[in-house]
Amino acid sequence: MDKLLVSPSPHIHSKVSTKSLMRDVVFALVPAAVVSVVFYGLGELLVLGVSILSCLLLEYLITRFLLNKDCTLGDWSAVVTGLLLALNLPSATPWWVVFVGAVVAIGVAKMTFGGLGQNVFNPALVGRVFLLVSFPTYMTDWRIPTGLFGADAASGATPLGVIKKGLLEGGQLSDLTAQYEWKDLLFANLGGSAGEISSIALLIGFGYLLLRKVVRPHITLSIWATVAVVSLIFSLAAPDKFTGPAFNLLTGGLILGSCFMATDYVTSPMSIKGGIIFGIGIGFITMMIRYFGSYPEGMSFAILIMNATVPLLNNWFHQKKYGRA
Amino acid sequence: MGGVHPADNKISRDCKIEVLPIPETVYIHLGQHIGAPAKPVVAVGDKVKAGQLIAEPGGFVSAAIHSSVSGTVKSIAPRKDLAGNPQMCVEIAVEGDEWLEGIDTTDTVIREFPDDPAVCLDKIKAAGVVGLGGATFPTAVKLTPPPGKKCEMLIINGCECEPYLTSDFRTLLEKGEQVVIGAAIIKSILKVDKATIAIEDNKPEAIDHIQKVLAELRKVSPKYDGISVMSLMKKYPEGGEKQLIDAVMHRQVASGGLPIDVGAVVQNVATALAVYDAVQKNKPIVDNSVTVTGECFPRQANLLVRVGTPLKFIIDYLGGVPQDTAKIISGGPMMGRAIANLEAATLKGTSALLFLTKAQTARGKESNCIRCGKCAEACPMGLEPFLLNRLSRAGGMLDQLEANAVQDCIECGCCLYSCPANIPLLDVIRQSKGQVLGIIKARAAAKK
Structure with missing residues (x-):
């Protein structure tokens, strides 16, 4: 003992840090990443690698040379962004397109606002949507899974894409959905972005986050409930035009978005009430885009639109204070 | 509502309360309660017995103070407390252990009590x-x-x-x-x-x-x-x-x-x-039980300590301050006060001496708020520490701070304990709370 430390209480800390939280999110995404590599093969590995490394490199360069700040790579948030971006892209995306996505995600959506904690929009989603509108050909080049060392995969549209196109061409909804089986929707085996293909792997990761108390379930549950209710109403009203709850909950980016993107701390409301409204908004906008929009999938847009309402929701909804009405 | 679950660490739970020997000198504070300090009724040189009144209440909200030992009053003068601030103390040199008549010091349990x-x-x-x-x-x-x-x-x-x-x-x-x-x-x-x-x-x-x-x-x-x-x-x-x-x-x-x-x-x-x-x-508060504990501390104990015992006496009795101690706390790790001065004496309300190592008590480097809301989730008063922190640091937002109930903070430390970005939330909130309480008091005074 040299000299006694004198500082105000509390004198202990939970040891939960930004780093430990972000690392938990990375761990939670590992099952989905592994499944996607197993299904889509080495092309997917390249997308994952390029995305994560580009995000790390860009954050390093920007903090070091543009902002002259301490290096923030140690908080693992750039890894999270890289992983999420990669899981949102088709496995055949060329490496340079992935890199452009990382530039937009880290450079534009995250660092221009001041880095982690300051951004309004989810960086990985901004990157993805930028690529979607800039490189629509690459971004809709979905492949049928062929396994890790399988031959070059054939292109295959996503279930949501097939339905949208089929309905526009006057097809019967019952014929269009008949080709999709339950177990395929749950366990992958469909055309889609890497992170969309295995609901089970994503749900295992989400369960881990809940167990570790990294996230709370209210946002995710309110998205699911809204999607279920909206699609139930529409599919009952016009069964030949609108897909039902099970199909809508298990397809597209719904699981990935509701479990990992909408629950992003920085871009979701702080209060439980605000989070529930936020989730309802995402669920509703997603369904409106799926049913009536020109894109087959609307999860990314829905989350980004609701991201913009977060400051307002934080202003409107506060948690109940002890002893106050 | 709110709350956190820190590790229990009640490593002294099986240690029976043992009676600490009486030190050579005790230093009894005159202000060891909320309210007005007590007024001494003894003079330097007086002989006192254990349990004898040495200071009477200094107002309606105040409390009497008694000698915890028998001996001679050596001085009535300011002495540094555990934070290093001077406080009026009665210093008594111990002679024997003689109790004031009428005080029952036996262990016999008396179950019938006065009806009035x-x-x-x-x-x-x-x-x-x-x-x-x-x-x-x-x-x-x-x-x-x-x-x-x-x-x-x-x-x-x-x-x-x-x-x-x-x-x-x-x-x-x-x-x-x-x-x-x-x-x-x-x-x-x-x-x-x-x-x-x-x-x-x-x-x-x-x-x-x-x-x-x-x-x-x-x-x-x-x-x-x-x-x-x-x-x-x-x-x-x-x-x-x-x-x-x-x-x-x-x-x-x-x-x-x-x-x-x-x-x-x-x-x-x-x-x-x-x-x-x-x-x-008929026994006034002259002693109280104090937990002495910490993973780095050689001997865990629950001690019955005479009020006014120097902290150093207690620590030396149990084997001295361990080398790797970084902080000694009077009270618990969440709300206790860090001790600056081991020469200070115990008070009626001293409940524990806790020894923490640097690894146990070090605060991490502050980084950006990631808006995780863990501070609000942890706050047992339902406050939003992240918001109070932002308003405090913006400066000049006292009305906003009051509207967001900064004055309701009970300073339990849950927010700072849970913050993954190591933002010194409670430090900041304490400051604003003091300012806002000042305003509220001034406003109440103006109304009268």
Whole structure:
């Protein structure tokens, strides 16, 4: 003992840090990443690698040379962004397109606002949507899974894409959905972005986050409930035009978005009430885009639109204070 | 609502309360309670006995102070307290251990107590009993509800929700009967039908023991009817007065209000014991149990310490300060105060000495708020520390801070404990709270 430390209480800390939280999110995404590599093969590995490394490199360069700040790579948030971006892209995306996505995600959506904690929009989603509108050909080049060392995969549209196109061409909804089986929707085996293909792997990761108390379930549950209710109403009203709850909950980016993107701390409301409204908004906008929009999938847009309402929701909804009405 | 679950670390829980030898000199503070400091009634050179009054209450909200030893008054002068600030102290050189006549120092338990509440209250006042749960508010004042307010429930706080602390737990196990008798006395003073002894469920032995004690006492006298034990879920800060009232009675004390507004009076286990000593034994507060603990500390202990014992004497008795100690805390790790001066002496309300290493107590480097909301989730008052922090640091936002209830903060430390970005939330909030309370006081004064 040299000299006694004198500082105000509390004198202990939970040891939960930004780093430990972000690392938990990375761990939670590992099952989905592994499944996607197993299904889509080495092309997917390249997308994952390029995305994560580009995000790390860009954050390093920007903090070091543009902002002259301490290096923030140690908080693992750039890894999270890289992983999420990669899981949102088709496995055949060329490496340079992935890199452009990382530039937009880290450079534009995250660092221009001041880095982690300051951004309004989810960086990985901004990157993805930028690529979607800039490189629509690459971004809709979905492949049928062929396994890790399988031959070059054939292109295959996503279930949501097939339905949208089929309905526009006057097809019967019952014929269009008949080709999709339950177990395929749950366990992958469909055309889609890497992170969309295995609901089970994503749900295992989400369960881990809940167990570790990294996230709370209210946002995710309110998205699911809204999607279920909206699609139930529409599919009952016009069964030949609108897909039902099970199909809508298990397809597209719904699981990935509701479990990992909408629950992003920085871009979701702080209060439980605000989070529930936020989730309802995402669920509703997603369904409106799926049913009536020109894109087959609307999860990314829905989350980004609701991201913009977060400051307002934080202003409107506060948690109940002890002893106050 | 809110709360956190730090590791219990009650490593001294199996250590029986042992009596610490009397030091050569004690230093008894004149201001060791909330309210006006006591006024000395002895002079330098006077001979005093243990239990003898040495300072009388300095106002309505104040408490009497007694000599904890027999000996000679050496000085009445300012002396540095544990934070290093000078406080008026009576220094007494110890000679033998002679007690004032009329004080019963035996262990005989006396179960029958006076029927007249006024008699009991006078004895509590004379004995200088203060709340030993942390606030050291004069107990006689708390047991005299303002006119028009009626107590519906007495809650004896046995939560001891701070990690490491075990003195209340040991008291419940070893002096449980005295605690219950003390509770019955308080209940009779308040003329209330119901009393609950609230204990967290991480202390099942204490819950069992008190239940047995109650069953025995009910056979002795109907005065022990209406007292029950309640097991509460372990959570910090469940033993906070407001949180405890909510947990036991499902009522919330309004902001700025008092527990009695919702019909509650809360007294700590150690206070109930002090009430027993005062009424049944004529014994003022001259000693109290202190947990001495920490992973790095050589010998864990629960000690019965005479008020005014120098901290260094206690620590040396147990083997001295370990090399790797970074911080010594008076009280628990969540709300206790860091000690700057080991020459300082114990007070009536000293509940623990906790030794922490650098690894245990180091704060991480502050980084950006990631808006995870963990601070708001942890706040037992339902406040939003992230928002209060932002408003405080923006400067000049005192009206906004008041609107967001910064003055309701109980300084439990849950926000800072949970913040993954290591933002010094409570440090910042404390400052603003002080400023806002100043404004509220000034406004109240202007109205008068």
